Amino acid sequence: MNFSLKWLGLLAAGTASLLGAPAPISEAEALAPPTPQRVTAILAAARQAGWAAQAVPLRTAAETAYKRGKLPAAEAWFQVFRWAQVLGQSEHVFVQQWIAALSAAHLGHANMGRNITARAQPISSVLTYEVQSWLVSNLAFSTEFFGLLTPVDHLPRVFEILNELYRRDPAKFKEYPSLALAIALVYDVPPPPNWPHPQVSAHALPRAFGDPIEAFAWWVDQDKKGRLYHKISRLGADELKFVVDTVAPFSELAWAQQISNYPLSHLASAYTMVRYRQDRMKRENALWTETSYKLVDILGKGGICVDQAYFAAQVGKARGVPTLIFLGRGNDARHAWFGYLDGKRKWKLDAGRFAEQRFVTGFARDPQTWREFSDHELKFLSERFHDKPSFRQSVVHTNFAAIFLDQRDAPSAAVAARRAVTLEKRNRAGWE
Numbered sequence: 439m440n441f442s443l444k445w446l447g448l449l450a451a452g453t454a455s456l457l458g459a460p461a462p463i464s465e466a467e468a469l470a471p472p473t474p475q476r477v478t479a480i481l482a483a484a485r486q487a488g489w490a491a492q493a494v495p496l497r498t499a500a501e502t503a504y505k506r507g508k509l510p511a512a513e514a515w516f517q518v519f520r521w522a523q524v525l526g527q528s529e530h531v532f533v534q535q536w537i538a539a540l541s542a543a544h545l546g547h548a549n550m551g552r553n554i555t556a557r558a559q560p561i562s563s564v565l566t567y568e569v570q571s572w573l574v575s576n577l578a579f580s581t582e583f584f585g586l587l588t589p590v591d592h593l594p595r596v597f598e599i600l601n602e603l604y605r606r607d608p609a610k611f612k613e614y615p616s617l618a619l620a621i622a623l624v625y626d627v628p629p630p631p632n633w634p635h636p637q638v639s640a641h642a643l644p645r646a647f648g649d650p651i652e653a654f655a656w657w658v659d660q661d662k663k664g665r666l667y668h669k670i671s672r673l674g675a676d677e678l679k680f681v682v683d684t685v686a687p688f689s690e691l692a693w694a695q696q697i698s699n700y701p702l703s704h705l706a707s708a709y710t711m712v713r714y715r716q717d718r719m720k721r722e723n724a725l726w727t728e729t730s731y732k733l734v735d736i737l738g739k740g741g742i743c744v745d746q747a748y749f750a751a752q753v754g755k756a757r758g759v760p761t762l763i764f765l766g767r768g769n770d771a772r773h774a775w776f777g778y779l780d781g782k783r784k785w786k787l788d789a790g791r792f793a794e795q796r797f798v799t800g801f802a803r804d805p806q807t808w809r810e811f812s813d814h815e816l817k818f819l820s821e822r823f824h825d826k827p828s829f830r831q832s833v834v835h836t837n838f839a840a841i842f843l844d845q846r847d848a849p850s851a852a853v854a855a856r857r858a859v860t861l862e863k864r865n866r867a868g869w870e
Contacts, residue, residue, distance in 0.1 A: 463476075566604075617675075623679060637745075648688065660758065681761075733749060766801065787800070831862075855869075
């Protein structure tokens with residue numbers, strides 16, 4: 439009898455393999471993170487039958503681990519399940535959902551163009567088997583990727599960029615995965631026509647990012663040569679997206695390194711390097727009137743607050759410092775200043791801000807989504823609670839609350855959500 443059961447089990451496993459599914463995941467196996475052998479089997483099955491077919495057993499394994507209180511295993515299985523969900527999605531279906539998300543959030547803009555290509559193929563088609571294997575096997579990258587992913591990220595282009603960066607230099611990709619992710623999430627769509635500020639024409643400052651390959655190579659090279667104020671291999675993609683979001687050519691950034699040698703603690707001084715032009719403010723239209731908006735021209739010609747903020751922000755990015763431009767309106771007038779990440783990885787939000795404007799809310803753009811956010815939101819995020827183990831555990835509970843809610847299991851969803859916010863009260867997704 440035992441002999442027969444053994445062969446029946448082997449036959450079932452073989453049949454599953456033929457149908458494009460790996461051998462079933464037992465409860466005992468689900469209570470530990472997936473082994474390299476299991477991941478290889480999942481990849482092989484996905485290659486044969488597609489990623490969508492792998493989602494249900496992976497979700498079941500994740501739920502099993504979660505319900506048994508094995509949080510590390512639950513998180514690991516859940517991340518592989520999420521890859522199956524994303525990679526198995528049709529590009530055509532995704533693009534329809536993406537356009538709807540952009541419309542709902544009012545984040546579409548003219549530079550995106552009207553004709554969006556949507557091919558009749560799974561999103562995974564743009565990734566080589568080697569890249570898929572690395573993504574699915576890397577828990578740290580998976581956690582960072584899904585922690586940042588939003589409905590308005592154009593995944594087909596995100597994956598194309600990641601695939602090309604990995605293909606060009608796998609070793610450097612693995613050394614700087616967060617930099618690669620930041621570039622992919624920012625460069626997936628062009629920047630809007632009124633960014634980084636609206637007081638310069640598209641002719642003087644074309645709103646277009648450079649080549650992602652060149653961008654990755656440039657910042658890695660600068661890091662290797664010790665020219666950056668932050669070790670970019672230690673920054674997260676949520677910080678690095680405020681480094682790579684520059685439309686200034688890299689030749690200008692290299693020039694900025696040479697003419698500005700302020701240490702990180704005095705980076706705010708880059709703002710006043712640009713002479714203030716009172717005559718510009720006396721005009722009805724304060725637009726930049728020169729034909730070029732190169733950094734050397736801004737320094738030579740002088741400018742108003744938006745030019746000073748833009749110049750200083752690029753000086754910071756040239757040194758690997760996350761920077762962003764704030765625009766605000768007080769009782770007397772509009773003003774622009776910049777913020778940057780200091781040596782303690784805390785955001786300094788008042789560089790170039792007038793004393794009388796301290797209580798004016800400043801607004802900047804998230805270069806990943808192009809959503810407008812305030813300096814108060816950034817200050818909240820700069821508390822760095824996202825790095826705490828308790829927050830990571832809170833996110834795991836949040837993810838399972840969403841799964842249970844999707845399955846109409848409201849009691850389990852409520853328990854998981856309560857655990858999430860008990861661990862970390864600043865987890866907004868847990869409250870939602």
